[in-house]
Amino acid sequence: MHPLDQMTPNERMGAMFAGEPFDRLPMMPFVISYAPRVLNQTQRWYRASAENRAECQIAAYEKWGHDTMVIEYSLHGVPHALGSTWTDPENALPAIDEHLLKDVDDVDKIDWDIDAVRKENDPWMKMNIEATERCLDKYGKEVGVSITLPGAFSAASGLLPVDKLLRAKRKKPEQVHKLLKICNEAVKLVCEEFIKVGATPFLCDPVASGTIINESEFREFSLPYTQEVFKFCHDIGGGCGYHICGDTTKLTQAMSESGCDMLSVDDAVDLSYVKGVCGDKLPLIGNVSPNATMMLGNREDIYRNIKENLKQAYDSPCGYIIATGCDIPLPAPIENVDAFMDGVRELAKYPLDPAKWE
Amino acid sequence: MAASKEELIEKLYECVVEMEDEDVVDVCNEYLDAGYNAYDGIMDGLVAGMNKASELYDEEEYFVTDVLLCSDALYAGLEILRPHLDADESMGEAKKVVIGVVEGDTHDIGKNLVKIMLETAGFEMYDLGRDVPLDAFVEKAKEVDADIVAMSTLMTTTMSGMGTVIEKLQEAGIRDRVKVMVGGSPISRKFADEIGAEGYSANAVEAVAVAKELVGLE
Ligand code: B12
Numbered sequence: 001m002h003p004l005d006q007m008t009p010n011e012r013m014g015a016m017f018a019g020e021p022f023d024r025l026p027m028m029p030f031v032i033s034y035a036p037r038v039l040n041q042t043q044r045w046y047r048a049s050a051e052n053r054a055e056c057q058i059a060a061y062e063k064w065g066h067d068t069m070v071i072e073y074s075l076h077g078v079p080h081a082l083g084s085t086w087t088d089p090e091n092a093l094p095a096i097d098e099h100l101l102k103d104v105d106d107v108d109k110i111d112w113d114i115d116a117v118r119k120e121n122d123p124w125m126k127m128n129i130e131a132t133e134r135c136l137d138k139y140g141k142e143v144g145v146s147i148t149l150p151g152a153f154s155a156a157s158g159l160l161p162v163d164k165l166l167r168a169k170r171k172k173p174e175q176v177h178k179l180l181k182i183c184n185e186a187v188k189l190v191c192e193e194f195i196k197v198g199a200t201p202f203l204c205d206p207v208a209s210g211t212i213i214n215e216s217e218f219r220e221f222s223l224p225y226t227q228e229v230f231k232f233c234h235d236i237g238g239g240c241g242y243h244i245c246g247d248t249t250k251l252t253q254a255m256s257e258s259g260c261d262m263l264s265v266d267d268a269v270d271l272s273y274v275k276g277v278c279g280d281k282l283p284l285i286g287n288v289s290p291n292a293t294m295m296l297g298n299r300e301d302i303y304r305n306i307k308e309n310l311k312q313a314y315d316s317p318c319g320y321i322i323a324t325g326c327d328i329p330l331p332a333p334i335e336n337v338d339a340f341m342d343g344v345r346e347l348a349k350y351p352l353d354p355a356k357w358e
Numbered sequence: 359m360a361a362s363k364e365e366l367i368e369k370l371y372e373c374v375v376e377m378e379d380e381d382v383v384d385v386c387n388e389y390l391d392a393g394y395n396a397y398d399g400i401m402d403g404l405v406a407g408m409n410k411a412s413e414l415y416d417e418e419e420y421f422v423t424d425v426l427l428c429s430d431a432l433y434a435g436l437e438i439l440r441p442h443l444d445a446d447e448s449m450g451e452a453k454k455v456v457i458g459v460v461e462g463d464t465h466d467i468g469k470n471l472v473k474i475m476l477e478t479a480g481f482e483m484y485d486l487g488r489d490v491p492l493d494a495f496v497e498k499a500k501e502v503d504a505d506i507v508a509m510s511t512l513m514t515t516t517m518s519g520m521g522t523v524i525e526k527l528q529e530a531g532i533r534d535r536v537k538v539m540v541g542g543s544p545i546s547r548k549f550a551d552e553i554g555a556e557g558y559s560a561n562a563v564e565a566v567a568v569a570k571e572l573v574g575l576e
Pocket residue numbers: 033075092093094095154157162206207209211212245246247266267268290291325326327329330422462463464465466467468469471472508509510511512513514515539540541542543544558559560561562563565
């Protein structure tokens with residue numbers, strides 16, 4: 001446990017969900033692909049083995065004592081296991097290289113085997129499960145492990161190029177639903193694998209963002225699938241978080257109907273608005289600007305951004321977790337991440353004192 | 359009775375706005391069969407329809423998908439009408455734009471919209487795709503004798519590549535022959551000025567006005 005805290009992350013999160021008092025607000029800056037920076041390692045090294053992945057997350061947690069470790073199953077894990085290929089850059093995140101499907105009708109030509117995502121069949125999954133186990137073996141008693149994985153819509157865009165997916169959604173909606181259903185079954189298996197070892201799935205769906213699809217499309221092509229995944233997680237005894245990057249203001253109500261246990265929004269969204277829409281239903285997570293503040297700002301900017309967020313959301317009825325809006329960009333100075341953690345410990349200590357935020 | 363030219367032009371316009379990429383083919387054929395002028399059909403029908411679609415996107419009436427589908431109807435129509443342009447009426451010497459998403463970034467939805475809008479405005483587009491090696495912008499610009507190099511990125515981590523391309527254009531000795539335009543969510547006017555890019559816009563609709571101004575079209 002971090003020397004400046006009075007509770008472990010598990011105790012703190014437990015208290016938050018139970019509505020009991022705790023020492024400071026929980027914080028979950030997205031120390032995801034950023035973690036190898038702590039050990040001065042590259043992204044490729046970080047992707048190379050379960051040991052490496054776990055080592056980076058453990059080192060980051062030991063340094064900062066934030067409220068979750070994160071294993072990055074990645075947005076592209078599902079499409080990759082199902083047959084798309086991805087790139088392997090030395091110091092950046094992989095991107096889809098060749099999409100498995102060239103046309104939405106190809107969905108009928110493939111002999112889909114969704115078990116391909118299982119750890120027996122997918123080395124990437126196996127490595128991430130092992131990394132999760134290593135993290136939990138070491139610190140599971142005090143802190144949880146979250147898993148980033150794609151929602152069905154983003155997974156589908158890794159199998160079929162996004163412009164084709166978008167067109168097909170209008171021209172051949174039934175084919176798109178077929179593809180989404182396949183993706184969703186795979187997503188559920190991924191959740192199951194991770195819940196079995198004691199981690200919490202965190203579903204990310206950037207391609208379902210509000211600048212790409214509108215609310216009615218979201219309600220038709222994304223929400224029902226996400227609801228099914230979250231219900232599945234709960235049925236097998238797991239929890240689940242939900243995040244969409246970018247401006248999701250107009251999707252807030254719909255996202256809050258997904259059944260997730262926590263909702264995370266990007267810095268393009270006003271937290272007080274989200275609080276008004278659904279703060280009485282679930283804990284909110286957000287949203288210090290990853291770019292303007294974490295990467296380009298200094299300590300003062302970070303404190304200012306945390307204060308703004310606190311003013312907007314500290315009194316959200318079901319709880320508030322301070323976080324960055326999205327992944328911390330790789331070039332962000334490590335001192336800025338230090339400053340984030342210091343800022344939260346200083347400004348969000350209980351009892352909360354709004355006078356400190358002026 | 360055969361439809362009048364105005365009626366058919368109105369129909370072409372509607373086909374694009376209403377995303378009718380099959381009907382548009384029939385209307386184009388009917389239009390040609392009636393002996394009407396291809397250039398007018400393109401400009402007052404198809405292109406005007408696409409401009410309306412851009413307007414609706416700007417007003418958030420239309421979304422990305424709508425714009426993509428409108429552009430499908432536009433292209434389907436152009437394919438039929440273009441071969442019937444009179445030689446002297448061809449769309450003129452079109453200005454050439456090389457466009458792509460800079461190396462390290464694969465976000466291409468925004469770039470595709472910019473490409474569609476510029477194409478509609480009469481630019482000849484050379485699309486290098488996503489994650490484009492920086493040298494490729496320069497090579498393509500040289501090869502096609504481009505008027506504009508347009509670069510897109512959504513990631514702060516890859517923005518600096520845009521400045522590098524400008525330096526490379528300089529080294530290749532063609533900087534004074536091309537204008538450079540940049541865009542994408544982390545890009546600002548200020549950043550564009552810093553790296554010495556002449557053009558910047560926050561969205562695809564404005565990108566057209568910027569491009570036209572850069573090449574002295576308006
Ligand atoms: C959809 C999306 C994705 C999709 C992309 C699908 C695709 N084929 O494009 C997927 C899931 C693949 C994806 C992946 C990743 N993403 Co992403 N993604 C987004 C999201 C949610 C929306 C982007 C979008 O398409 N918007 C809609 C279009 C229409 O808008 P636009 O692109 O801005 O374009 C308009 C204008 O900018 C302008 N414009 C654009 N280009 C140009 C060019 C010129 C010349 C001009 C004049 C104008 C112009 O006109 C356009 C139309 O009006 C953004 C969030 C955001 N705030 O933007 C994050 C975001 C861009 N992604 C981000 C990240 C970090 C990633 C990943 C690294 C995530 C990860 N951890 O794996 C990977 C990157 C992989 C790689 N190496 O490329 C970050 C980037 C942060 C940073 N470092 O700067 C963002 C900002 C999210 C965030 N808040 O942190 N992502």
